[in-house]
Amino acid sequence: xxxxxxxxxxxxxxxxxxxxxxxxxxxxxxxxxxxxxxxxxxxxxxxxxxxxxxxxxxxxxxxxxxxxxxxxxxxxxxxxxxxxxxxxxxxxxxxxxxxxxxxxxxxxxxxxxxxxxxxxxxxxxxxxxxxxxxxxxxxxxxxxxxxxxxxxxxxxxxxxxxxxxxxxxxxxxxxxxxxxxxxxxxxxxxxxxxxxxxxxxxxxxxxxxxxxxxxxxxxxxxxxxxxxxxxxxxxxxxxxxxxxxxxxxxxxxxxxxxxxxxxxxxxxxxxxxxxxxxxxxxxxxxxxxxxxxxxxxxxxxxxxxxxxxxxxxxxxxxxxxxxxx
Ligand code: 13P
Ligand code: SF4
Numbered sequence: 113x114x115x116x117x118x119x120x121x122x123x124x125x126x127x128x129x130x131x132x133x134x135x136x137x138x139x140x141x142x143x144x145x146x147x148x149x150x151x152x153x154x155x156x157x158x159x160x161x162x163x164x165x166x167x168x169x170x171x172x173x174x175x176x177x178x179x180x181x182x183x184x185x186x187x188x189x190x191x192x193x194x195x196x197x198x199x200x201x202x203x204x205x206x207x208x209x210x211x212x213x214x215x216x217x218x219x220x221x222x223x224x225x226x227x228x229x230x231x232x233x234x235x236x237x238x239x240x241x242x243x244x245x246x247x248x249x250x251x252x253x254x255x256x257x258x259x260x261x262x263x264x265x266x267x268x269x270x271x272x273x274x275x276x277x278x279x280x281x282x283x284x285x286x287x288x289x290x291x292x293x294x295x296x297x298x299x300x301x302x303x304x305x306x307x308x309x310x311x312x313x314x315x316x317x318x319x320x321x322x323x324x325x326x327x328x329x330x331x332x333x334x335x336x337x338x339x340x341x342x343x344x345x346x347x348x349x350x351x352x353x354x355x356x357x358x359x360x361x362x363x364x365x366x367x368x369x370x371x372x373x374x375x376x377x378x379x380x381x382x383x384x385x386x387x388x389x390x391x392x393x394x395x396x397x398x399x400x401x402x403x404x405x406x407x408x409x410x411x412x413x414x415x416x417x418x419x420x421x422x423x424x425x426x427x428x429x430x431x432x433x434x435x436x437x
Contacts, residue, residue, distance in 0.1 A: 125152065128392060131395050132398060142159065142178055144158065144181065145160050146161070148386040149387075155363075167193050170190045183385050184206060184208065185208050187199050192407055193416065206389060210236050214271040214291055223268070230267050232245065234270065234271060235248055236272065237270065242419065243414035243415040243418070257426070258288070265286060273294055297383040300380040301377045306354060307331075309377065318356060319334045319353055321338065345365060345372065346369065358383050
């Protein structure tokens with residue numbers, strides 16, 4: 113879009129931004145946005161990051177209202193960790209299809225089938241699924257979490273089969289029982305896409321998210337979470353990178369690494385749920401205080417235990433608003 117003030121679209125967006133900033137002050141709110149959000153939403157956000165970092169940041173804020181620009185499981189995690197704050201998800205339909213691929217009932221059935229196994233659940237899951245699990249993990253600490261389960265030889269890993277399979281390849285002494293979940297966005301990357309981009313830039317490093325398929329991960333120079341990608345790229349001497357995760361990552365990668373070039377592994381790397389949040393919906397959310405994310409008390413208590421166990425293992429204090437972060 114042209115930044116010419118006489119362009120009506122420009123004027124509309126600027127007015128929306130002003131409105132959002134005024135409402136944010138009025139509501140004593142903080143806007144947090146996942147790395148996959150639209151550029152203009154990330155630009156306006158107070159904090160951007162990966163799903164876990166955002167929930168941790170939410171706990172540390174003094175704001176009374178958290179507007180979570182992301183998908184349902186992320187806003188739910190923020191609500192579990194921030195019982196005294198109001199958590200808003202601007203678009204009610206912004207769910208994660210992978211998180212919806214398993215239910216609490218299915219976890220109970222798996223536990224009955226493998227009673228000697230521990231249940232590790234990726235944060236990309238509902239609060240009810242977290243509540244049925246022994247411990248949570250993220251894409252950055254999954255290996256560490258599985259290794260920490262010293263008393264268990266078998267681990268049920270839910271819901272992402274690709275992250276689970278990657279963990280299995282790195283932790284061969286455990287038997288990982290996989291679930292059949294997957295990310296419809298990350299599985300769009302094909303082996304041929306990487307080979308094609310590499311033809312025009314053979315010196316580029318390929319950085320992949322572990323939600324990609326195993327044949328794609330086999331081609332990666334580095335495999336990590338979205339938060340890990342920022343750190344890795346900043347420290348790398350390479351000048352060109354093929355990015356194997358959602359397109360929203362390019363906004364900050366380009367901004368924070370002006371001398372480096374980025375190529376999306378495929379133009380299909382767009383998560384439709386993440387792109388639902390627009391400036392218009394953000395303004396609507398703050399104006400009408402919608403959509404409040406509430407987790408039933410019994411589910412909240414158990415899900416928080418799974419999240420706190422993960423934080424203990426990864427060397428961070430259990431999160432709670434009362435802890436004074
Ligand atoms: P991160 O936790 O690495 O940001 O990933 C979230 C996600 O939804 C990946 O598809
Ligand atoms: Fe869910 Fe995949 Fe979108 Fe992440 S990118 S929110 S896992 S659908």
